[in-house]
Amino acid sequence: MPASKNPAIEDYLKTVYAHTEWQPDPITPKALADKLGVAPSSVTEMVKKMAAQGLIAHVPYGPLRLTDEGRLRALAVVRRHRLIETWLVREMGYQWDEVHDEAEVLEHALSDRLLEAIDLRLGRPARDPHGDPIPAADGTIATEPFLRLDGAPAGHTGRVLRISDRDPDVLRSLAAAGVAPGVGIEITTVDAAGERVLVTVTPIDADDSTGATAEASSIELAAEAAAEIWVTG
Template sequence: MLTTSEEDYLKALYTLTEWEDTEVSTGALADQLGLSPASVTSMIQKLSGKGLVNHVPRKTVALSPSGRREALRMVRRHRLLETFLRDELGYGWDEVHDEAEALEHTVSDRFIDALDARLGHPRHDPHGDAIPAADGSLPVSQAVRLDRYTGQRAIIDRISDEDPDFLRRAAAQGLVPGASIELPYQLDYIEASLIWVRGSGSK
């Protein structure tokens, strides 16, 4: 059994590497979790002892195969709960993240599997992020960040859910997963880095 904190660490580590193919330092993980580097280092040592992460002291930390499985289990919970809150309870897509964060540690895997079936086995959450299957598999995405995209026309694939205010502004402009946009689109650099797109001919 993992503690709530351990689950949060594994999910945060996965989130940092899901869309950016970069090495993660304990400092970056501390920033993601809003904790001190010393606290993060202590927890990473604990997770390493359990075989859940691979850690090079003062350098990088990465999920082990067993750590990745646990992280994806939590990601699956989180994204299915977000989808349930929007589709069944009428939450806005800017409201579901924090609520799902609170709920994901309190429900069982059986509940999540039943919720998945009730929702019709959705493949993506309200923000366009892929929902892992029960076996941990994920569909492959060809999406790239909007500020790095070089085409003339694109389809929005996913939008970062870290800033509720940005989600509200994006929705007001029709910038939601599945929407087609012509480029260049008038967004500042920071906002463009929160949107992932794919070419209009790709899936």
């Protein structure tokens, strides 16, 4: 089976890519094992296999980095995952906190033809329901300056760029508070202990014809929730 269609290799590639998508530190074999929930020895063997296929560059005991080929294959998996999540929300009635596990399964089974049909039907979406950019079929991906909300200074203004889908409970609580990708946000106060962040959120009005925005509201976020939010830099 080609590496690009091997579910185990796809999972490794996607996990290595995702680790550095929103922060700069490369992933270590131990961190990769923890994220995948496998034994370090399993990572060692798989990394050797992937290195032999030209997908990963690795120095013993050092961090893991994708080769150009590995990155292209990782982005192909990421594209499938994020398009599936978008399709499930827009077409199948799923909520944004329900789609991750479904996409984890379907991303390995979808044919390129069906994926293209889904992409076309959805109007070539640029981002998934959580705000993560969807790579194009050629492997290009749009990026823009960002910072994590818990590291943004008081007075910083921008818009919510993406919210991690790691914790469904956090997604539900943020949705209830009106925090979602695309809304305007201003960091009003960061407490001295760094445990709470007070923000002002300005939703985009549903009536696009007026160009108006809905009324802003102040929301207090725990540091754990703020750490799941990325905003424009």
